[in-house]
Amino acid sequence: MGAGKNLIKGIIFMGIYIVITMVIPYFTFTWIKDLSDLGIPIILEQQEYESIIFWISAFGLLISSLAFFSYSSPKQSIRKGLFALLQILVNSLYIWSYKFSGAADLLFQFDASQYITGYLFLNFQNMIMVYLGIYFLTIVLKGYDLVDFIINREKIREKRYGISGGYEKK
């Protein structure tokens, strides 16, 4: 694959990651900030809304740039393996930053009238912990890929450039 195609592939995946990690969460949190359901106004009592948006933007930018580097690199190259692993690690930070920013403990306050009041507290911490445990397997897999690319570097190059046993394939 030529340089142009590699870069286009990288740009496409960067765009996908920008949408997934930044645009969708941004609109979701903005939407739930002032959510109305069944005629009862539910106000997301989240003092750290700006903090959530900050962490989403910060790690979203890092993930997207690493995705660009990873997806624009040649197949089975060491740099692809390395940046894919870095991307997964930053992804872990991104997921945990939801808790860090306060998004894992959400408090919704109902305030319809003086008779209908209350609050709903959602704790996603355990769910995120299970998710991170599963995510660990992805880190292991990416680490394995990187080690595989380093160990079998010669074979991968022979295959990629069509050179076998000292002869060029025709």
Next chain:
Amino acid sequence: MIFQTVDFLQVLAEIIGAILNFLKPIVSPIGSWMINWIEAVLRIFPKNDLALYIILFVIIIIIGAITNILWPGDKPPRFFEKKYKLIELEKEPEHVEYKTLFKKKPTEEFKKFGEEFKEPGEAYKKSAEEYEDF
């Protein structure tokens, strides 16, 4: 709510819930270990300074673009080319595939003979007479 009205989604949610509950004793300790190192790393990351992340984003993109323009991976590196040229010189003069030796369709007998020599270089080790017999 959509999850309560559609039966299929309800069943799917229950299956996923059951799997997660089954995996919880194994996965949760790994998750808590993950949280430990993540919290340690997050202390390093600067807060309330988005400009730094934007700069990092731009730097990674530029380095990525330059690296992949210079080394797109469709040409072998110079040292790799030199190494394989040397190997080529040390080996047999020229490799000719079986296909080019015979214009007719290969017989079953010939195919069996061919299977014995999966590596092309091995064929040269046999004498030319063996080829002529076919």
